[in-house]
Amino acid sequence: MWYSLAIxxxxxxxxIVARLDSRQISSxxxxxxxxxxxxxxxxxxxxxxxxxxxxxxxxxxxxDARRQRNECMSQLxxxxxxxxxxxCTRGTPTxxxxxxxxxxxxxxxxxxxARLRQxxxxxxxxxxxxxxxxGGSTETSCFGASRNPWDTxxxxxxxxxxxAAAVAALLSPVTLGSDTGGSxxxxxxxxxxxxxxxxxxxVSRYGLVAYASSLDQIGPFGRTIKDLATVLNVIAGHxxxxxxxxxxxxxxxxAQLEGAKSPYRIGVVREHLEHPSLDDEVRxxxxxxIKLFQEIGHxxxxxxxxxxxxxxxxxxxxxxxxxxxNLSRYDGAHFGxxxxxxxxxxxxxxxxxxxSTRSLGFGTEVKRRIMLGTFALSAGYSDKYYVKALQVRxxxxxxxxxxxxxxxxILGPTTPxxxxxxxxxxxxxxxxxxxxxxxxxxxxxxVPALSIPVNPHSSGLPIGVQLQAAPLQESKLLRxxxxxxxxxxxxxxxxxx
Ligand code: GLN
Numbered sequence: 052m053w054y055s056l057a058i059x060x061x062x063x064x065x066x067i068v069a070r071l072d073s074r075q076i077s078s079x080x081x082x083x084x085x086x087x088x089x090x091x092x093x094x095x096x097x098x099x100x101x102x103x104x105x106x107x108x109x110x111x112x113x114x115d116a117r118r119q120r121n122e123c124m125s126q127l128x129x130x131x132x133x134x135x136x137x138x139c140t141r142g143t144p145t146x147x148x149x150x151x152x153x154x155x156x157x158x159x160x161x162x163x164x165a166r167l168r169q170x171x172x173x174x175x176x177x178x179x180x181x182x183x184x185x186g187g188s189t190e191t192s193c194f195g196a197s198r199n200p201w202d203t204x205x206x207x208x209x210x211x212x213x214x215a216a217a218v219a220a221l222l223s224p225v226t227l228g229s230d231t232g233g234s235x236x237x238x239x240x241x242x243x244x245x246x247x248x249x250x251x252x253x254v255s256r257y258g259l260v261a262y263a264s265s266l267d268q269i270g271p272f273g274r275t276i277k278d279l280a281t282v283l284n285v286i287a288g289h290x291x292x293x294x295x296x297x298x299x300x301x302x303x304x305x306a307q308l309e310g311a312k313s314p315y316r317i318g319v320v321r322e323h324l325e326h327p328s329l330d331d332e333v334r335x336x337x338x339x340x341i342k343l344f345q346e347i348g349h350x351x352x353x354x355x356x357x358x359x360x361x362x363x364x365x366x367x368x369x370x371x372x373x374x375x376x377n378l379s380r381y382d383g384a385h386f387g388x389x390x391x392x393x394x395x396x397x398x399x400x401x402x403x404x405x406x407s408t409r410s411l412g413f414g415t416e417v418k419r420r421i422m423l424g425t426f427a428l429s430a431g432y433s434d435k436y437y438v439k440a441l442q443v444r445x446x447x448x449x450x451x452x453x454x455x456x457x458x459x460x461i462l463g464p465t466t467p468x469x470x471x472x473x474x475x476x477x478x479x480x481x482x483x484x485x486x487x488x489x490x491x492x493x494x495x496x497x498v499p500a501l502s503i504p505v506n507p508h509s510s511g512l513p514i515g516v517q518l519q520a521a522p523l524q525e526s527k528l529l530r531x532x533x534x535x536x537x538x539x540x541x542x543x544x545x546x547x548x
Contacts, residue, residue, distance in 0.1 A: 061084075061221060061224060062274055062275075062542070063224075063273075063274055063275045063277065063278055064127070064130060064224060064225065064273070064275075064277070064278045064281050064282075065275075065277065067081065067130055067224055068126050068127070068130065071118070071128075071129050071130070072126075074118075077111075077115045077118075077129075078111040078112075078114040078115050078118070078128075078129030078130075078173060079108065079111040079112055079115055081111070081129065081130070081131065082107050082108060082110075082111035082131055082173055082175070083108070083111075085131050085175055085221075085222060085223055085224070086102065086104055086107065086108075086175065088220070088221060088222050089102055089175070089176070089217075089222045089223075092220055092222060092547050093222060095198065095203055095547070096197055096198050096200055096203070096207075096216050096217075096220060096222075096547075097179060097194065097195055097196065097197045097198060097213075098178055098179055098197045098198075098207070098212070098213040098214075098216040098217045098220070098222060099133070099175075099176045099177065099178055099179065099213060099217065099222070100136050100144070100146060100148070100176075100177050100178065100179050100192075100194050100213070101136065101143060101144050101146075101176050101177040102175065102176035103143050103174060103175065103176050103177075106142075106143070106174070107131065107173050107174065107175050107176070110173045110174070111129060111131075111173050114128050114129035114171050114173065115129065117129075117171065123171060124169060124170055124171035125169075125170035125171055125285070127170045127171060127172050127281070127285065128170065128171030128172075129171060129172075129173065130171075130172055130173065130224065130225075131172070131173045131174075131175045131223055131224060132167060132172045132173070132174060132175065132223060132224070132225050132226060132227065132282075133174070133175045133176050133177070133178050133214065133217055133222075133223040133226045133227075134163075134164065134174060134176075134177055134178065134214075134226065134227045135177070135178050135180050135184075135210075135211050135213065135214050135226070135227055135228045135229055136148060136177035136178060136179065136180055136213075137180060137183070137184055137229060137259060137260040137262075138161045138163060138164060138177075138227060138229070138258060138259055138260075138269065139157035139159060139160060139161045139164065139258040139259075139260070140157060140160060140161070140164050140174060140177065141157055141158065141159055141160045141164075142156060142157075143156065143157075143174075143176075143177065144156055144177065145157045145177070145260065146177075146193070146194075147180070147182065147183050147184070147260050148179060148180045148181060148182045148183070148189075148191070148192035148193055148194060148210075149182045149183055149193055149412070149413065149414065149417070150193045150388060150411070150412050150413070150414070151381045151387045151388045151408070151409075151412030151413055152260075152381070152386075152387045152388070153193060153387075153388060154387070154388065155386055155387050157258070159258065160258060161255075161256075161257060161258020161259055162255035162256075162257040162258055162290045162292065162293065163227060163254060163255065163258070163259075163269055163286045164258065166285050166286050166288075167285060167286070170285045172285070175222075175223055178197075178211070178213030178214045178216075178217055178223075178226060178228075179192050179194055179196075179197045179212060179213030180192060180209065180210045180211055180212065180213060180214075180228075180234075181209040181210035181212070181234075181416070182413070182414045182416060182417050183260070183262055183374070183378065183417055184210040184211075184229055184231055184234055184262045184267075185210065185262065185374065185416050185417055185420055186209045186210050186416055186483065187206075187208060187209045187210065187233070187234075187237055187476075187483055187484075187486045187487060188206040188207075188208065188209045188212065188471075188473070188476065188477060188483070189206065189207065189208075189209040189210065189212035189213065190206070190209070190473065190474075190477040191209075191414055191415075191416040191417070191477075193414060196212075196473055197212045197213045197216050198216065198473070199216065199241060199242060199470050199512075200216050200219045200220040200242060200546030200547050201219070201242070201243065201470075201511065201512055201513060201546050202470070202511075202512060204472055204473060205241075205470040205471065205472050205473060205512070206241065206470050206471055206472070206473055207219075207238055207241055207242050207470070208237045208238030208239075208240065208241035208242065208466075208470060209234060209237070209238060210228075210229075210231075210234040210238075211226075211228025211229060211230070211234045211235050211238050211246075211272070212238045212241075212242075214226035214227065214228040214235075214238070214272050215228070215235075215238035215239050215241065215242040215244055215246065215272055216238070216242050218242070218244045218272045218273060218274060219242035219243055219244050219543070219545075219546045220545065220546045220547045221545045221546075221548075224273075224274070224278070225271055225272060225273045225274075225278055225281075225282050226271070226272045227269055227270070227271055227272070227282070227286070228246065228269070228270060228271075228272055229259055229262075229267055229268065229269050229270070230246075230248035230267075230268055230269075230270055230490075230494065231262050231263050231266045231267045231268075231370060231494060232263075232266065232366050232370060232487050232490060232491040232494050233248075233465075233486075233487045233489075233490025233491060233493075233494070235247065235248050235270045235272065235502075236248060236465050236490050236493075236500060236501065236502040236515065236517060237465060237466050237486065237487070237490055237502075237515075238272075239272055239465070239501075239502040239504075239515055240465035240466045240502045240504070240513065240514065240515020240517075241466065241469070241470040241512075241513060241515070242513060242546070243504040243507070243513030243515075243543040243546070244272055244273065244274055244504060244543065245272065245273050245274065245275060245276055245278065245279050245501065245502065245503055245504065245532075245536075246270065246271070246272045246273075246279075246501060246502050247270045247271055247279045247283065247499070247500075247501040247525075247529075248268050248270045248493060248494070248499060248500050248501070249268055249269075249270050249283060249287065249499050249525055250268075250297070250497060250498065250499045250522045250523050250524075250525065251265075251266070251268055251295070251494070251497035251498075251522075252268075252295050252296055252297035252497070253268070253287050253297060253301070253499070253523070253525065254268060254269045254270065254283075254286050254287050254288075255269075255286075255288075255289075255290030255292070255293040255296050256268070256269060256293050256295070256296075257290055257292040257293045257296075261373075261377040262370070262373075262374055262377065263369065263370040263371075263372075263373035263374055263377070264295075264373055264377065265369065265373060266366075266369070266370060266373070266494040266495070268494070269286065270283075271283060271286070274543070275536070276308070276501075276503065276529055276532045276533040276536050277305060277308060277533065279501065279529065280304035280305045280307075280308055280529050280533075281304075281305055283304050283525065283529075284301075284303060284304050284305060287301045287304075287525075288300075288301055297523070299523055301525075302526055304525060304526055304529055307526035307529070307530060308529060308530055308533045309533075312348075312534070314348045314349055314350065315344075315349045315350070315459040315460060315527075315531055316349070316350045316352050316457065316458045316459050317341075317344050317349050317350070317351055317352065317458060317459065317460050317461070317462050317531070318351075318352045318353075318354040318454055318457070318458035318460070318461045318462070319337070319341060319351055319352070319353060319354060319461070319462055319463065320354045320355070320356050320359065320454075320461060320463055321353060321354065321355050322355065322356055322357075322359045322360065323337075323359070323463040323464060323489060324337060324463070324464075326467065326488065328467040328468070328485065328488065329464060329467050330467060330468045330469065330508075332469075332508045332509060332514065333464050333466070333467065333468065333469070333508075333514055334464070336464075336505045336506070336514045336516060337462065337463060337464055337516060339505070339506075339539075340462055340505065340516050340535060340539070341462065343535065343538045343539065344462070344535065346538075347534065347538055352457060352458050354454050354457075354458065354461065356447075356450040356451075356454065356492075357450065358443065358446045358447045358449075358450050359447070359450070359492060361443045361446075361447065362447055362488070362491050362492040362495060363484055363485060363487060363488055363491060364440075364443075365440045365443045365444055365447065365491075365495060366487065366491035366492075366494070366495060367423070367484055368423075368427050368436050368437060368439075368440035369437075369440050369441070369444060369495070370420070370424075371420040371421070371423040371424035371427065372423075372424040372427045372428050372436075372437050372440075373424070374417075374420050374421065374424050375420065375421045375422075375423075375424030375425045375428065376424070376428070378413075378417065378421055381408075381409065381412065381413070382405045382408060382409070383404055383405060383407075383408030383409070383412070384404075384405075387412070388408060388411075388412045389404065389408050390404065390407035390408040390410075390411050390412070416480070419480065427440070444495045447492055447495050447496055448495065448496045448497075450496075451492075451496040451498055451521075455520075455521035459520065459524075459527055459531065460518050460519065460520045460524075460527065460528060460531050461518065461519040461520075462516065462517070462518055463489060463516075463517050463519075464489050464515075464516065464517060465489060465490065465502040465515035465516065465517040466486060466489065466490075466515060467485075467486065467488055467489065469508045469510060469512035469513065469514060470512055470513070471486075489517060490517070493519050497522055498519050498520060498521060498522055499519065499520055499522070499523075499524065499525050499528050500517060500518065500519040500520075500528075501517070501518055501528060501529070501532055502515035502516065502517050503515065503516050503518070503532050503535060503536050503539075504541060504543050505539050505541055506539065506541050513543070516535070518531060518532050518535070
């Protein structure tokens with residue numbers, strides 16, 4: 052019976068939960084349905100780096116037994132989910148797409164994983180990413196790139212590319228990713244799905260392998276805005292084991308989606324739309340969204356964010372600086388890969404082991420960032436680079452603070468273009484970094500931001516529209532996005548049915 056289930060029956064978590072509740076399907080059938088799709092379709096996509104088939108089936112059986120006894124742990128009990136492979140999951144690999152952690156098995160669950168398990172969700176496996184989440188295409192992963200389900204010669208974006216591709220091709224109903232400079236929103240836009248980066252501190256990062264600690268945040272991918280709200284309800288909230296976790300209690304994000312509508316003030320940043328690298332059709336998509344918002348009674352406000360032009364250079368000082376420090380722990384002594392036969396050098400065997408391990412264990416892009424970051428933090432240069440970047444970061448935040456005094460949300464592009472061809476930018480780091488033009492400033496300012504799929508480009512490739520809101524305003528952000536999504540009326544098909 053599970054095999055004949057039509058994919059149209061699984062467009063959203065609501066569809067799935069309704070069928071579980073009415074006993075039309077069991078969690079075991081549902082889990083088999085996704086595992087079967089992964090087996091058949093993922094060889095073309097490479098969106099998973101690890102599939103926990105036996106673990107998932109076992110948990111699904113337990114969920115069915117709970118349902119039988121009317122003891123469901125939550126409405127999501129028995130619903131599958133997949134996780135970016137930089138989120139620690141006990142007993143299964145957590146590789147970060149890096150050779151240096153390729154054999155690493157976490158002895159503990161990240162806080163988000165613990166929360167998913169407590170809600171009864173079934174973890175299908177781990178999804179591909181750029182090495183240590185550094186990149187925008189998954190091409191820096193030691194497992195090779197994931198492919199875009201709408202055109203497999205193109206990138207699915209990154210770094211959480213596997214998580215986005217898996218949702219687009221319905222290999223998992225929802226997934227988690229992490230976003231340091233756009234890694235949830237950019238792949239969501241490239242794969243035609245919804246993706247949310249919550250406010251910095253909203254979701255615990257305990258057990259998320261650190262890339263740049265002042266920017267990293269975990270968030271969900273889904274096919275609808277309501278799916279994002281549903282998953283956020285599970286993972287958001289204070290955690291004493293993450294010192295940056297906010298203690299502010301969170302409302303029920305799903306309940307806040309509907310209800311009496313208020314007219315909102317939506318800001319559009321002049322510098323976003325005038326940028327020369329913005330594709331014409333992506334610009335038109337934003338103009339259409341502006342028109343729709345006006346038609347449904349919201350006010351559009353013209354904004355200027357004068358420091359936006361410094362966001363990419365600022366990010367590419369701050370993020371590598373923090374990465375160079377965070378990645379110093381991979382030395383071959385504590386965990387992960389150790390070079391077998393360190394090259395004999397004049398140095399002590401210990402130093403020689405560190406050097407060989409790190410030279411062989413890390414890929415080119417990670418090494419580039421470690422060197423950039425070490426340089427930016429070094430004595431004599433830190434004032435010029437790191438400290439200067441922090442000062443500019445403050446100015447970017449001030450732009451946001453000012454904007455949110457007059458608007459409820461900011462509307463703009465998620466990415467300058469549609470997904471590029473694999474291989475096109477991977478050897479040109481600056482071109483790759485410029486892809487992050489519209490996403491990095493939300494991380495620098497710590498504000499919540501999401502991407503919604505709109506009508507595709509004439510080439511058939513997906514386009515994403517980005518909405519951002521003031522810190523802790525996820526409810527408003529999701530609500531505005533939900534309304535826009537509904538008005539646009541674009542429900543993406545399942546890629547690769
Ligand atoms: N593309 C950006 C980078 O390479 C963002 C990555 C991310 O958000 N993890 O740093």
